[in-house]
Amino acid sequence: MDVLAQGDLRLLDDEVARRLLASTELARLAYVAADGTPRVFPMLFHWTGEEVVMSTFAGARKIAALRARPDVAVTIDSAGPPPEVLLLRGRMEVTDVEGVVPEYASAQRRYAGEEQAAAGIAEIDGPGLRMARLALRPSWVGVLDFHTRYPGGTTAGEFQKRGR
Template sequence: MPPTPGTALPQGDLGLLDAPVARELLTGTAPAHLGYLATDGSPRVVPTWFHWTGDELVTVTYVAGPGVVHPARRLAALRADPRVAVTVDDDGPPPRVLTLRGKVTVEEVRGVAPEYAAAARRYLGTEAADEMLAELDHPRLRQARIGLRPQWVGLLDFTTRLPSAQGGLAPEAGRPA
């Protein structure tokens, strides 16, 4: 039986995004966890909805609009240091974890970012999302689109891909373990 796509690839390989487990996590309803450095240098992790475009993991936050007191604080931090780590995981059993690393871009948009609308529909269902999005429709609404094109990908499924503490991945042919 041939190996499942992505099982023979080393951690860090962008080809892991094509593995079935990665695709399921990128299209499921588990939130992403965005890790970054705050402006004071301390690490932060924010759970967030996301939308996978096929090339980019996009999260969205608020900049201005009704009820928005100030832009999300992570925006200043991400503009100052765009390096992030993101995980999308589920509890299993067995648990599955997709980790992405790279640098984000931050782009402000007027109104609701398309990726936010897509994520809302995936997380809430079409009817509930459409109701929520209609409530957000306001001329002063501005959102920030935070886009990550992964530069490093890690994948654990605790079946064919284990963390190194539990035996790790089989070494590639010709490469020392």
């Protein structure tokens, strides 16, 4: 069995990656803020099959920070046991949108269900609504499942000896 190296984009087809991309786990977006310090922000997301799309409302400070420094990391993970982790890296593309970002609506439906999503979207959708579409097309992918893939590329035996 060939094991894909961490970083290989084909890991997006891994069972763990597919499960996490379809889940209601939060994505954690890591970026560098305008003051040069790191930030991690939990966000709803939608996987298009090519991009992890998150949304925010116009005026959010992260918009300018992401435009200035678009290199980001994202993790989507489950607590387990054992934990399952999808790690993504790439450049975030920020697009201004008048009205509701379509992927925001899709994410709301997945996380909250049709009825609650419709009510929430109706509450915000009105004249003058401006949002930003934050799209990450991964350039690096990592998967940790603690069965076949461990941090640092270690084996199960090596992982058991950690710290010794």
